[in-house]
Amino acid sequence: MSVKSDKDAKDAANRFIDLYVDNGQKPCELTFSVPKGKYSGKQRKALHVWCTMLAETLNECGRYQVMLSAVNGKEIEYPWDKDSVKKYIYKPMLKALSDIESTEDQSSVDPSKVALVISKHFGETGMICPSWPSLRG
Numbered sequence: 001m002s003v004k005s006d007k008d009a010k011d012a013a014n015r016f017i018d019l020y021v022d023n024g025q026k027p028c029e030l031t032f033s034v035p036k037g038k039y040s041g042k043q044r045k046a047l048h049v050w051c052t053m054l055a056e057t058l059n060e061c062g063r064y065q066v067m068l069s070a071v072n073g074k075e076i077e078y079p080w081d082k083d084s085v086k087k088y089i090y091k092p093m094l095k096a097l098s099d100i101e102s103t104e105d106q107s108s109v110d111p112s113k114v115a116l117v118i119s120k121h122f123g124e125t126g127m128i129c130p131s132w133p134s135l136r137g
Contacts, residue, residue: 047111050130053130090115
């Protein structure tokens with residue numbers, strides 16, 4: 001059973017206890033624990049939107065990624081995208097701040113902490129980063 005709220009958890013616990021007692025077992029106590037502050041699906045979507053917006057901002061400011069050409073050894077500039085921002089900017093900062101390598105393992109507070117530090121860094125160079133996406137306004 002998928003438990004999505006406190007009421008669902010209480011209902012599931014009561015059904016379990018009713019079944020347990022109905023089968024002649026002694027009354028029991030059942031404890032549920034829900035991990036607090038887990039990274040949510042909405043935050044995952046917000047991270048992807050923010051990485052896309054940051055990529056667009058970097059590209060508009062002319063701050064492209066650079067790699068060395070295997071042909072002539074010269075630098076080649078190419079644009080940022082959502083995945084490259086997440087891989088080369090967001091995840092290294094997440095690792096530095098929280099010692100977490102996967103965004104799936106971060107807490108609910110990590111995305112805003114990471115985005116704030118990244119925004120502060122780019123802000124010191126004169127670039128204004130996009131705000132973290134919010135449904136609240």
